[in-house]
Amino acid sequence: MLTIHHLTKRYSNGTEALRDVSLELGEGVLGLLGPNGAGKTTLLSILATVTRPTSGTFSWQGIDVLREPQSLRRSLGYLPQDFGIYERLTAREFLLYLGRLKGLAGADLDRRVGELLELVNLHHAANRRLGGFSGGMRQRVGIAQALLGDPRLLIVDEPTVGLDPEERVRFRNLLAEAAQGRLIILSTHIVSDVEAIAGQIAILRAGRIVALRTPEELLRSAVGRVFELVTAPEHLAELQRRVAVSNLARRADGVHLRFVAGSRSTLDPAFAAAREVEPTLEDAYLLTELETRSAGASS
Amino acid sequence: MTAPRFGSAWRAQVGAEIKNRLRSPASLVAFLVILLGSYWAIPPANGRASSVSWRLADGRMQAPELSSSYLGIAVSVLMIIFFLLAAFYLVAGSVKRDRERGVGLLLAASPLGKTAYLGAKLVAHMAFLALLSLLAVPVGAFHFLRSGVGSFEWWPFLSPALLVVLPAAAFVSAMALLFDVTPGLRSKGGLVLWFLVGMPLLSAFPATQSRETMDGPVQRLPAFDPLGLVMNQYVIQSSLPPGAGGVSTGYVIHKEAPERVSWRAAAMPPAVVASRVFQLLWAVLPFLAAVLIFDRFDPARRSGRARKSGESTLQTAPESVPPLGVSSLVSLAPVQMRPNLGAAIWAETRLLWESAHAVKWLLLPAALTAAFLPAAAVPFASSVFLLLLVPVISEVGCREELAGAGPLVFSQPAVPSSVVLWKFAAVACFLLAVSLPLTLRGVFTGSLQALTVPLGLLFVAAFAVAAASLSGGGKLFSGAFLLLWYLGLNGLAGADFSGLLAPTVTWGPRLGFTLAGAAWLAAAIAWEKRRFRSAS
Numbered sequence: 001m002l003t004i005h006h007l008t009k010r011y012s013n014g015t016e017a018l019r020d021v022s023l024e025l026g027e028g029v030l031g032l033l034g035p036n037g038a039g040k041t042t043l044l045s046i047l048a049t050v051t052r053p054t055s056g057t058f059s060w061q062g063i064d065v066l067r068e069p070q071s072l073r074r075s076l077g078y079l080p081q082d083f084g085i086y087e088r089l090t091a092r093e094f095l096l097y098l099g100r101l102k103g104l105a106g107a108d109l110d111r112r113v114g115e116l117l118e119l120v121n122l123h124h125a126a127n128r129r130l131g132g133f134s135g136g137m138r139q140r141v142g143i144a145q146a147l148l149g150d151p152r153l154l155i156v157d158e159p160t161v162g163l164d165p166e167e168r169v170r171f172r173n174l175l176a177e178a179a180q181g182r183l184i185i186l187s188t189h190i191v192s193d194v195e196a197i198a199g200q201i202a203i204l205r206a207g208r209i210v211a212l213r214t215p216e217e218l219l220r221s222a223v224g225r226v227f228e229l230v231t232a233p234e235h236l237a238e239l240q241r242r243v244a245v246s247n248l249a250r251r252a253d254g255v256h257l258r259f260v261a262g263s264r265s266t267l268d269p270a271f272a273a274a275r276e277v278e279p280t281l282e283d284a285y286l287l288t289e290l291e292t293r294s295a296g297a298s299s
Numbered sequence: 300m301t302a303p304r305f306g307s308a309w310r311a312q313v314g315a316e317i318k319n320r321l322r323s324p325a326s327l328v329a330f331l332v333i334l335l336g337s338y339w340a341i342p343p344a345n346g347r348a349s350s351v352s353w354r355l356a357d358g359r360m361q362a363p364e365l366s367s368s369y370l371g372i373a374v375s376v377l378m379i380i381f382f383l384l385a386a387f388y389l390v391a392g393s394v395k396r397d398r399e400r401g402v403g404l405l406l407a408a409s410p411l412g413k414t415a416y417l418g419a420k421l422v423a424h425m426a427f428l429a430l431l432s433l434l435a436v437p438v439g440a441f442h443f444l445r446s447g448v449g450s451f452e453w454w455p456f457l458s459p460a461l462l463v464v465l466p467a468a469a470f471v472s473a474m475a476l477l478f479d480v481t482p483g484l485r486s487k488g489g490l491v492l493w494f495l496v497g498m499p500l501l502s503a504f505p506a507t508q509s510r511e512t513m514d515g516p517v518q519r520l521p522a523f524d525p526l527g528l529v530m531n532q533y534v535i536q537s538s539l540p541p542g543a544g545g546v547s548t549g550y551v552i553h554k555e556a557p558e559r560v561s562w563r564a565a566a567m568p569p570a571v572v573a574s575r576v577f578q579l580l581w582a583v584l585p586f587l588a589a590v591l592i593f594d595r596f597d598p599a600r601r602s603g604r605a606r607k608s609g610e611s612t613l614q615t616a617p618e619s620v621p622p623l624g625v626s627s628l629v630s631l632a633p634v635q636m637r638p639n640l641g642a643a644i645w646a647e648t649r650l651l652w653e654s655a656h657a658v659k660w661l662l663l664p665a666a667l668t669a670a671f672l673p674a675a676a677v678p679f680a681s682s683v684f685l686l687l688l689v690p691v692i693s694e695v696g697c698r699e700e701l702a703g704a705g706p707l708v709f710s711q712p713a714v715p716s717s718v719v720l721w722k723f724a725a726v727a728c729f730l731l732a733v734s735l736p737l738t739l740r741g742v743f744t745g746s747l748q749a750l751t752v753p754l755g756l757l758f759v760a761a762f763a764v765a766a767a768s769l770s771g772g773g774k775l776f777s778g779a780f781l782l783l784w785y786l787g788l789n790g791l792a793g794a795d796f797s798g799l800l801a802p803t804v805t806w807g808p809r810l811g812f813t814l815a816g817a818a819w820l821a822a823a824i825a826w827e828k829r830r831f832r833s834a835s
Binding site for chain 2 (some may be wrong): 050052076078080093104105116119145149
């Protein structure tokens, strides 16, 4: 469905936000992970036809999007990371406006807006001005507008920012359900969001795709490389300097230090008492980051 | 960490404000517009227009030669017009922007008090307005170098401008702050209110306080004259030849070229200087009121009306939360999308109306009133209609940029590749619709206005969209529109873009404005393409 060929984006100040990114994506959810500044938002905004790449191409259903952006826009639902709203409009008016720009009209449009307001749980606030909405409510308006036109490609950049835990779970379930017959690209820092719904995970670092795997493959790659050590608080600072810590918890018996490493054999003797634990996707992501960084340092 | 001292926090805020303002491309545009406007607004000595003129007892009209003393007065007249018409609009909205862009919440969490914050804004506004208004001084000097007579005298040339600038900048800045922090006034309705109430307050009120009759001579310096309007007339009046009267100041176009005479403005007496120092105090009142009213960006102190209507950002809990895990995406009925240019123009035209301030409700009554009044009353009634358009359309060309809604809007399938042309079409449709009563009046009375009104409003649509798109804000359009409006209403046929303000309608200006509209649009489209290329 979506084929990306050697996309590169260089800004006028010389920053290379994307470097030669190529991907071939079909139906399902692609989770996009990466540190701040990795190029996730740039990639998504290019795919949403809002930004042009410096070089490279991408096609949707076989049509070159850079030549014919409308071909993709007709199928697109896009929720940017930072988006503004027109504060004087009510939630319903704002959705009606964007619906018209999608080419919806009449009863179809009215019905769809009503359904979406219900879906994102904003029906009670439909006629309130957006200027008075909280961050979470604005985010839900953003989610609703992304679903306005039955999108076959849904691009969502940090969609759960500002949502409370209940709304986050609701939205995650919604995406999982929507993945049927659609391509969803989900960029987030919340690894558990990706873990729950993504069929594939792409890890982006310094503008490059450094890993493209299923969650199971990522988890398998971390088996035997995640450890936990219970230590006294006074040793903590010293130990933290030597390993990549994925979690810390202060308990009655000391500090539980969870960390990732190449393998047990490469561990410092100070960690001899560490026990191997079941990896999570967050551990696996950290390990990939660690490997990419050390590969970068050695090259 | 030690607590920051008031002085250092205040200086930091002033520095940030001034840097932010000077680095804005809109400031560069304002500088250029003021320079060019000042050059154009000081008339040459051989034409029909003058900045100062008077009538002798025998009916002859006289105006001064371009001496340095006269140019000093002409510059100060120009500065007063700037402070009266444009200055407020150039600085209003800065606290509102901090509020909308979230900077306010960061400042609210800092040790900076509201007096220091507003004080810093006041100083930054004053500095900016003083800088802009004083640009007229080198332009005056240039006129002297080009066609001045006599020797150049520094003090007579500079003193009128120096006496005008500080009290005027302080008062207008303080009023802008007061409007900015007052709920109801900080919206676009406040901008219109300033035009309708603030300007008469600054011009007509001091005049009534200084004369026995409105067209009589100035008899005393009024207690309230922050812009120095009456002060200037007082000085000019003291310098007239014996028997002269009927002083006109501004950009006055005479039926025939006035006789040019050697003239020197009287030296500023100490009473005038003392009066200007006193005028500075008028800025204190609105500033203190602003400090009292300012909520320091505390959302809990929003207006009662906003709270009642549930608009408080603090009230966010939904009334009922459906059970977790239940989603109804599959139950959405399928929809048919037919994206096309017509749909996009219709959406934008509707948005213009829906997102406009409450003044929009006056537009149609104003157009209807102007359409049914006798011909003699049409210019004034139409001027109200034209004025009401400004807050509705001034920011359309950069709406997405200002609201940060670009990614949502520009990724929609109906939006055409040229946003400028799309916006122009929408604004044009909107203007042609709301002005229909005026066009129909022209049709039924067989007047040229049946053509000039739509043509003039197409110019307005092009200029509004292009100026906002090029400058990233609505002030360039608002300022230039108001200037044209003012000149048109004062009988300058060449400035009457709509054919509604001047007593007679001619084709020359129509052609000029149509070409100007097309040129603005072309520039905005070129800029749009350039931005697109550089983003690639």
